[in-house]
Amino acid sequence: MPVLNESSFFTEENSAEIVISRNGNAKNERLNQIMASITRHLHAAVKEIEPSQEEWMAAIQFLTSTGHTCDNWRQEYILLSDVMGVSMLVDSINSRRPSGTTENTVLGPFHLEGAPAMEFGANICLDMKGEPMVVNGRITDVAGRPLEGVKLDVWQANNEGFYDVQQKGIQPDFNLRGVFRSRTDGSYRFRGVKPRHYPIPNDGPVGQLLNKLGRNNRRPAHLHFVISAEGYQEVTTHIFVPDDPYINDDAVFGVKESLLRDFVHIDNSAKAAEYGVANPFYEVEFNVVLAEANS
Numbered sequence: 001m002p003v004l005n006e007s008s009f010f011t012e013e014n015s016a017e018i019v020i021s022r023n024g025n026a027k028n029e030r031l032n033q034i035m036a037s038i039t040r041h042l043h044a045a046v047k048e049i050e051p052s053q054e055e056w057m058a059a060i061q062f063l064t065s066t067g068h069t070c071d072n073w074r075q076e077y078i079l080l081s082d083v084m085g086v087s088m089l090v091d092s093i094n095s096r097r098p099s100g101t102t103e104n105t106v107l108g109p110f111h112l113e114g115a116p117a118m119e120f121g122a123n124i125c126l127d128m129k130g131e132p133m134v135v136n137g138r139i140t141d142v143a144g145r146p147l148e149g150v151k152l153d154v155w156q157a158n159n160e161g162f163y164d165v166q167q168k169g170i171q172p173d174f175n176l177r178g179v180f181r182s183r184t185d186g187s188y189r190f191r192g193v194k195p196r197h198y199p200i201p202n203d204g205p206v207g208q209l210l211n212k213l214g215r216n217n218r219r220p221a222h223l224h225f226v227i228s229a230e231g232y233q234e235v236t237t238h239i240f241v242p243d244d245p246y247i248n249d250d251a252v253f254g255v256k257e258s259l260l261r262d263f264v265h266i267d268n269s270a271k272a273a274e275y276g277v278a279n280p281f282y283e284v285e286f287n288v289v290l291a292e293a294n295s
């Protein structure tokens with residue numbers, strides 16, 4: 001007969017501690033620390049909620065269906081993290097940078113590796129829908145020195161509110177995506193279409209959850225950037241249209257005041273011809289300040 005040690009049996013009171021103590025032989029101390037924290041918080045939540053068996057099964061089913069909704073083109077777990085504010089929290093923790101440098105925001109699930117390299121001023125819009133827009137800016141370091149050769153990976157939804165990967169076979173591949181490099185004076189330019197607000201994917205479990213919670217599922221109009229240069233911290237960010245109706249109710253909490261930009265309506269045929277866009281058009285300036293890698 002094994003010797004009974006009462007304190008090693010699971011009880012409602014000791015539930016978290018007994019689970020944590022079983023992980024004592026973990027080969028990775030960080031994993032041990034993470035699992036201890038998650039176990040403590042999860043058990044505390046279950047004790048607070050006191051779910052019925054049916055409610056707990058509903059939670060399991062929700063997570064199961066979230067997994068079943070994921071494939072090579074869709075990541076419903078990232079979306080869940082986004083709408084719970086966790087993506088933005090992890091991003092904030094990992095992108096504490098010196099003041100005056102360009103702030104990060106959420107990457108989102110629609111970034112693609114391998115977008116085409118494009119020349120200064122090129123048009124990323126391949127489906128010819130929407131109001132023309134020109135984006136101009138300069139990349140500098142914190143001292144205001146121009147940075148040459150900085151990579152700007154940009155992407156946006158089309159005029160109907162969908163990314164190319166959401167409409168494979170409907171939109172041209174790599175519609176509204178491009179990779180640009182800043183010039184000697186730090187300048188960059190590209191053409192696209194004025195962004196519009198759009199719903200995050202709402203045909204899966206996360207969309208249903210937002211609906212049940214009575215929450216908005218829209219993102220205010222924005223353009224995405226990943227900006228990188230050797231020796232500098234990478235910036236994953238957006239610029240937002242400030243008068244968008246959802247600017248204060250972003251479904252994924254990505255808006256920051258420093259990322260609001262004026263999208264100026266221009267009616268000037270000479271300027272339009274210079275940029276190679278139809279008149280009238282929108283112009284927006286987005287200057288970027290990069291922090292050194294070890295600052």
Ligand code: BEZ
Nearest residue numbers: 082107108109110200252
């Ligand atoms: C996006 O802006 O592309 C996005 C971000 C989070 C969730 C869904 C979409």
Ligand code: FE
Nearest residue numbers: 108157222224
């Ligand atoms: Fe987006």
